[in-house]
Amino acid sequence: MVSSPTPLLEIRDLAVNFAVYGGELRVLDGVNFRMFAGERVGLVGETGCGKTTMMKAILRVLPTPPARIPRGEILFKGKDILKMKERELRSVRGTGISMIFQDPTAALNPVFTIGAQMHAVIQSQAQNNHRSIDRRKIWQLAVSALKDVALADPERLLKSYPIQLSGGMRQRVCIAMALSTNPEILIADEPGTSLDVTIQDQILRLLRDLVEKRNMSVILITHTLGVVRELTNRVYVMYAGSIVETAETTKIFSQPLHPYTRGLIATVPRLTGGGIASGIPGRIPDYRNPPIGCRFHPRCPHVMEICKQQKPPLIEVEPNHSVACFLYSPTPKVEL
């Protein structure tokens, strides 16, 4: 018998709530997700559906409180990140998983030079790996990381403060920092969306080239379906805190099954903000009091009685294609 490989990252039934005045927002509602080494995964879903929350949970950088994780597992190479001690967690954040945040300004500390910040990242990675590294070597690595992201005059840049750089340059610096630890998984959360469209395009092209050159595993969050098509080989579709469909990228575009995915695909080219309105009327539910059963049911053109009572499980309906919808569920478990 051939045993299947262990996923590089696997999330099982992850829930995340946020305490707010007068109650709790039940945002992530049993997320299931897995990726294997070398995969490039796209994560899509309209604004507020919980994409960034899911990524922050993976890196354990959600502020607790207000965040609370009532259940679930996040397995990195089979080990639960949620149960890791600080030292192990640092090593995952160092060489295991790195994240590029949407807003490069927020990701860089304004009071330190780029050089000082890159120095800290490279040094802590070396410490995590029990290696000693001198200042000269750190400087060389920082220069080469900045060259890799096509930044001219890296020596001068390292002596600059973030405010002295343009938005596009700052985003490139963030990419260089995330890649300088040579992570096994790179999470890119809408890289460049705070920048103008031309610069955003350049950043995405740069990212694609780097990822291809290094054969890296990537989770890419984006609102632009064209980017998903171009950069990923598998897509996860998220709605109101759950994964509702996953398949290979070509399959998601050629044969979407979940009514929400179909709505998204119909809303080309952007699915951000209110942009989905032409595909599916309505909006993401209030997480204080989300709909019972399938959270999509108030907006679904195919809603059935069972959808208002039970949450549809994510079921593999054909090899490598899973969907959470009672339209495809073989045996609904409720009496109608």
Ligand SMILES: Nc1ncnc2c1ncn2[C@@H]1O[C@H](COP(=O)(O)OP(=O)(O)OP(=O)(O)O)[C@@H](O)[C@H]1O
């Ligand atoms: N620290 C927090 N405190 C309270 N609520 C939060 C917090 N962080 C996120 N949320 C809530 O969780 C929900 C999901 O937010 P999240 O940022 O994960 O969405 P997203 O899918 O990344 O959206 P976008 O596409 O706009 O980036 C939102 O309703 C948001 O208000």
Ligand code: SF4
């Ligand atoms: S489970 Fe029901 S409400 Fe949810 S997407 Fe499927 S048909 Fe629509």
Ligand SMILES: [Mg+2]
């Ligand atoms: Mg987000």
